[in-house]
Amino acid sequence: MEGSKLDAFLEEVIKKTELGLLPWEKSAREGQFSASIGGKFSLTISGPQQSGPMGILAIAEPQYRLTMKRFSGEICLDLNIPDLPSVVFFSLVPRPDFDEEKVKRLYAVVVSRFASPENKSLDEAMDALKKL
């Protein structure tokens, strides 16, 4: 039940990101982006890093991570997808109750929006130019 709720939430975040309604911003960490939702929550997503901050120890860090915080700063959602072979992962760690692919897809959508940013200001500037 909780898993399906989580999946629905992730689906909604992906949808709103694709529509450009979530103001994702790049952060100081490589491959990390954050956005806020309705003055109540902030989302942070990070993907695979080219070079880990702690060298070899970076392998132990989750490859994909999605966290959600309340306005107070309290973490209310923390989804980790470790970069471990499936066999090791499923034998050691209980299977997560959400679709991991959705977090990966969300990350891909966010990254693609930064790769080809949609500039709404250009349309506005064009309209203003036409009115001159």
Next chain:
Amino acid sequence: MIADVHRSCLPKWMPPMKDFILNNWGSLASVLGLVFSFLAFLFSKGASKAARQARDLAQSRSLAQDMNNLDRIARDLVSDIDGGRGERACERTRELISQLQYLCARWVKLLSKESKDSLMTAREQLVSVHEVLVSNSSNAISAQNRPELIKSSVRASEVFSKEYGAAVMASDFAGEQWKGPSLTRFWRK
């Protein structure tokens, strides 16, 4: 005799009015009491509104001070990162995050949705700056990390400057509205 003369000098409607007052003084006193109660209500309403506006003014000034303080520390952080002072930058980032948490807790009811969104954005930027600074093994900031660190700290500084301006504008607006308790002002409305 004198009373008769005096009575004859009075306007014709006076004796009946006197009788009316004497006969109905209880009812008249009630009506008068009602009028005074209404006036007292009007005065108290005006006074409470003025008190509310004065409180809003004081609050927005205090919020503006808090925002200004954050903005100042954020600008110092930018110059520390720019100057490659990693340890000091790390301290400032910690201070900023902690001050921001305090501000969010204190002003949660006064901040608009947009302000909350901006402040959460600034917080996430600062958290990422802190993570990068902490992950550096040496105190110096690497040339590779510096551009992103500056970008994120400038973004946080922009948010605080904008929110500072908004808070100052709110206090200016509150100051214009507040003229103290005044009945004439109430009547004009």
